Amino acid sequence: MVSARFGERSSSLVVSALLIAVAVATVVTGVVAGLLGPRPIIVVCVVFVVSVGVTAVFQLPIGRIAGLPPIGVASALLVVATIADNPVLEVGLWTGAYFVAKAITTRSLWMAGQWAGVASLGAMAFVALSRALIAAGVPAVIAIVISIPVHIAVVLLVEFARDRGRWSVDQSFGVTGVSPWRLSGVVGLSALVAVAVYVSSTGALGIVDGDAVDLTVARQTVPLLAVALVFYGAAKRNQTRSSERRLSGVVDAARALPWTPDIDPRVSMVDFARRAIDASEFEVRRQPPGRDEIGTRFSALDSTDPQLDPAALGDRADGYVTQVHQLDAVEPPEYLVATRNSGGTPFTADDELALDAIGHIASETARVRGAYDTLLDQVDRDSLTGLPNYNAFQRSLVRLNEDRTYASGIAVLFIDLDQFKRLNDSEGHHIGDEVLATVATRLRASVRPHDFVARVGGDEFVVILTKLQTLAESKQVADHIVANVGAPATLGGREYRPLVSVGLAYSGHQETDPQSIVVDADHSMLAIKKSRRQGGPAFESSIGISPHRSSRINEIVAKAIDDGVLNVVYQPIVNTVEDKIWAFESLVRYTHPELGRISTSSLIEKAKGLGRMDLLTKQVIAASLKAGREFRKTVPSITVMTINLEVEQIRDEHVGAFLKEIVPQYPDVTLCLELNERSTKDIDDDLRQQAEHFRELGMLIALDDYGSEASSVGALVRIPMDILKIDRSLVDNLDEARQREVVRALQGFGDAFDYSTIVEGVETRDAVDILVGIGVRHAQGFFYGRPVPLAQTMTRLKAHGAAGTVGRERMREAG
The missing domain is CATH 3.20.20.450 (EAL domain)
Structure with missing residues (x-):
């Protein structure tokens, strides 16, 4: 994959260099032709160059998708080369003016050179065909109208080859992304402007011998200036619309705050960027933007970390979320990157500013959301064990009772550490804290992903088992938990074996009052403790099952x-x-x-x-x-x-x-x-x-x-x-x-x-x-x-x- 990309990039560089060479050769040839041929009128040449440069700023999209090359009406001014005494000079001047216009708008000599090379190929095709048709006796107006689509076709064919034919809506090979109506409109507008320039310059329709035409300076320059003025205004209007789109996208991102918490901020960020900027592709990645790309740095919570992602925690989402951190603290930063095809309209400085604004909003949204989640986590978490506290347990009990299906049972395990007070008094509270932390860790490791664990009191824990089918299944899971919790542990240099009394209450249906399950589990736990005092097993963890609920059913x-x-x-x-x-x-x-x-x-x-x-x-x-x-x-x-x-x-x-x-x-x-x-x-x-x-x-x-x-x-x-x-x-x-x-x-x-x-x-x-x-x-x-x-x-x-x-x-x- 890497070698394929490297080869693709290398071939692209070669093609780009060839196009720049064509542009340079066209300009140089035009200058030489001007020095060796008939002496040109300087004023007309200057007006021609300025008009072409100004008109070249105006571009119209031809596709349903971003990234396809836009087409303007600058080709219409090539009619001057068609009827001129020195067409090579006019084509050279036209190419040079086109290059200057693109260099200013793209802020890249490399990209402007490529565009000028492609445009010069189309210009040569236009002038050669139109002059040949006129020489063959075809009326000039018809020759010009025929040559305009040929010029555009040459430009599009070159760009299609540069993009390796990926002009389909799904970025695959094909041309489904091209809009026939838009393309026809551009061709028609260019032809109309070319005919208008020709008629205004010659004053008549019909066959014209280019070498015999004697035009005044005014007749040659006024149509060019008029076209330049009209399409400069149109270009400014397009720029205004683009600015409005960028502003609208940024405003939409700001008005949507706070963004939907269930959706990754990366997804929302790409959505708002797509509304603001016309690009062929958007992605969030670790690599910074490269050629034909713009990007902004983005900081977000690591949603791939199951300890930080509430969705990954499932039924434990109210539970023990560990410390929240920023991606920049542990991993390379991410970038929101927008890409356009090499032949597409280049990005502007305003595009970069809009993308940067959306990235900043997304970063701040993620930061605020992370801080909010951290505060909620701290409110609902026991500081010693990291488990949910009593408040979080009560909310989760209600939620788990309501969300289960008809065939899904739940069970509550009420767990009490026996002889814990004696341990605190004899060994010290620091040992007692270690015991509580150890029990919490073992409980967390023993339950299934969809179960819930909480510390609800000093030495009391509660487990909610979910997605159960029978009481026997809940007893089996409870036995596994008790066995793990009761394994020996070395604390303070001494071996300690936690002893627990567990009350189990099973519910096979939704409860009107879910607190009743807790009450039944608590009563069963107390019955176990009472049995110990009355001579029951004193050195074994025990589970008591509530008989109240199943017998009544x-x-x-x-x-x-x-x-x-x-x-x-x-x-x-x-x-x-x-x-x-x-x-x-x-x-x-x-x-x-x-x-x-x-x-x-x-x-x-x-x-x-x-x-x-x-x-x-x-x-x-x-x-x-x-x-x-x-x-x-x-x-x-x-x-x-x-x-x-x-x-x-x-x-x-x-x-x-x-x-x-x-x-x-x-x-x-x-x-x-x-x-x-x-x-x-x-x-x-x-x-x-x-x-x-x-x-x-x-x-x-x-x-x-x-x-x-x-x-x-x-x-x-x-x-x-x-x-x-x-x-x-x-x-x-x-x-x-x-x-x-x-x-x-x-x-x-x-x-x-x-x-x-x-x-x-x-x-x-x-x-x-x-x-x-x-x-x-x-x-x-x-x-x-x-x-x-x-x-x-x-x-x-x-x-x-x-x-x-x-x-x-x-x-x-x-x-």
């Missing part, structure tokens, strides 16, 4: 099912092509007045263990059919209600007989039985016949959760079905080509066997657009609506009918 679930007080909520299923609701899925929920919401997975698990799963399913079926009738009265096109059950439940001894009895009572509602894919593995002939019988009665059969865990192709043929529901795990990253192809294949399978395919877990408009693009016609997910009770669903249907996509404000009203 069994009683609560059993009573809720027996009393029929479970809540049924409904989530829409939408035709993505028509954006219309055609079905609702019925889901069960339950919120206890004291313990709060019980997760659906816990509810189902408890119902199975308590022998009440069939009763629960019957209650959901009855509620769904009643709701379906109400939905259809409001929106007649909504006719399908889906309910979840396992394949074994369709036997008559479970809910099969109940289905045969209740479904005929609702002839206007079609019930769809969603059979869990995992439950179809052991299906037999009787179950297949039962499923076929249900289809004859007008029910639909759906295979649910296909794609979760270890799904197999065999599941698609084990049982007759009408609908295939694709699990959310197959569409969690539709930007990945493999996921899209899997969904496309399943949709094709459904089309081939006349199944309706429904994709679950659709949460964004982008996901909907991708799914529609690959042929998916039915979807379900939070994008179309969360599961809500009957009353809220009816409100939505009355307000918006079967509309699948409802605006957030209208959804809020419906809810």
Whole structure:
């Protein structure tokens, strides 16, 4: 890669040197021709040079992207060389004037020489072609109009070769970045100006013998000065617009303060720089700017350091962030660099000032943000151990309780160091501090990345375990933590083995009052300490599990099912092509007045263990059919209600007989039985016949959760079905080509066997657009609506009918 860049740079230098040589040769040849040929009129030559130099300042963009070479109308003044007695002199003067203009605007003799070389090649082509056409009898005006695009084409071809053909929008080989309309406008304007200069200079249209033309000084100079004046004003107008753009970009950066904290300041800085400056590329890098580049030094927090990046800390973002530092203190500085292609308009001093201002704003933003984060960290951190303190723990407990999904449990470990006061009294507080720091370090090293550790008191610590599935899993993690904490440590020259009492409280559902988990864990810890005093294990760390919560859940679930007080909520299923609701899925929920919401997975698990799963399913079926009738009265096109059950439940001894009895009572509602894919593995002939019988009665059969865990192709043929529901795990990253192809294949399978395919877990408009693009016609997910009770669903249907996509404000009203 390095050698390739070196070779590219070397070849670029050779081409640049050749172009400069062409410019020098053109100017020198013109001077020699002026000395040896007919004596020129000095006043006309001076006016010609000044006019070309002033006009060359005016440039127009020809591309949709930055970095393409701009084109001006200075070529129009080459008409003087077309009708002059000494065209070589005129081309030399034109090239010299062009070089001076570019040297002033670019502040670089090297770059100006290259531009002059390219322009001289175009000038020679223009003059040679126009004079040849006139000599061949072509009217001068036509010859000039033909020669103008040839001049521009030569310039563009040379620049295209210099840029290695990278004129596409994506910086690859091609010309998609060129705007045909802009290029045509530049060619037309140049031709119009050339014709105007010619007509004003000669006073007539038609064939002109350049050697026989006798023009007065006024006729030769006034058109040139007029063109120069007009386009000097236009150039100044362009400069004013560029200045306004630069100022607007800097002002936007300042007005946006404080920049979005979730976005790296480097990203924001590049965005504002792009608004202010026209460049082909922006980047933040360690290397300072080079040729054809401008840059500004930038200081920012090292967002790649997980100790400093809140996003990298995940659930511990409120926790033990270590000391904040500036990049300049430990690493080389970064630079915000803007780059233009070699043929593009050069950067100006004002561009550099604007870029420097944006870089300064970004540096100050990062510095202030770092100082603010440091202050917050110091407020929420225990100074001895570096762990979060009690306040940070309370906030994190609330956040972790609210953010978890229905199937995700959390556990609180309340940890107390035993005999700590005796250690302080006997060994001194400095040893006690070392013990606390050691325990904190071991706790931090023992937890998983998404868990949380805090010191909430003198010798008390709290751990919040997250993303748990069962109480047994929380106990396993707790055992690992206790084993690590209790390992021997050498402090003050003596071996010390920390002894802890731990109370564990597990919560499988969101809590109305998350503090209740802490209370249960605290009571369990105190029970361990009490057992020590009553003769329990005195020299071993112990864990006490709170029996209060799990034992109550069994009683609560059993009573809720027996009393029929479970809540049924409904989530829409939408035709993505028509954006219309055609079905609702019925889901069960339950919120206890004291313990709060019980997760659906816990509810189902408890119902199975308590022998009440069939009763629960019957209650959901009855509620769904009643709701379906109400939905259809409001929106007649909504006719399908889906309910979840396992394949074994369709036997008559479970809910099969109940289905045969209740479904005929609702002839206007079609019930769809969603059979869990995992439950179809052991299906037999009787179950297949039962499923076929249900289809004859007008029910639909759906295979649910296909794609979760270890799904197999065999599941698609084990049982007759009408609908295939694709699990959310197959569409969690539709930007990945493999996921899209899997969904496309399943949709094709459904089309081939006349199944309706429904994709679950659709949460964004982008996901909907991708799914529609690959042929998916039915979807379900939070994008179309969360599961809500009957009353809220009816409100939505009355307000918006079967509309699948409802605006957030209208959804809020419906809810």
